[in-house]
Amino acid sequence: MCPTPPHSEQELFQRSLHLAGQSLAELATQAGVSLPDNLKREKGWVGQLLEWHLGATAGSKPEQDFPDLGIELKTLPIDETGRPLETTFVCVAPLLGIAGQRWEESSVRNKLSRVLWIPVEASRALPLGARRVASPFLWSPSPEEEALLRQDWEELMEQIAWAASSRSVPARARYCNYDRRRPMAGPSPPPSACKASASRPAPAAST
8 A cells, every 4th residue: 555645744754764774675575566677767766666655646747746745855876985976856947938937936946945865875786676775864955055056047047048049059958957966974065956958859848
């Protein structure tokens, strides 16, 4: 039976603490699912497994994973020292209808306003089933971090608007990634919000 959605931030965090120390094989068995043969083909499998255990309801919708609590769930692949191995995807930047859009109403701000980070061992030397979940932590951006995120977002929106209106260069979409290169303990560095790009075929973009 799929766990019911948590009723409070405290309940959600307690559930995530219960996952700490367990292997992905153990969690998959509890959820009644099989381990994938190749994570490259099922890149979101670990996140979906944790979502199931925690009672997330958003699925693939463009909203927080726990909309009633205002909390987004993010897995954090780490090495054997607890260092993040990669950046974290947040959302796709809009290509159309961006005129007049404000940071306060953006998907990036909504997703990053409150995040439950769950580190997961991801060293290639470890078999998938043997990889364990580490201790979770809740995070919200400080005023200084949000100012940096806002600056990145505004610059990105300007670039998209300029590219879309220019006949001399192809319009491009950009994927927003929150570069959370944070050790398992210690202070977090200033964030960088939006990186990496992907081409858009001219009129076929979706919002």
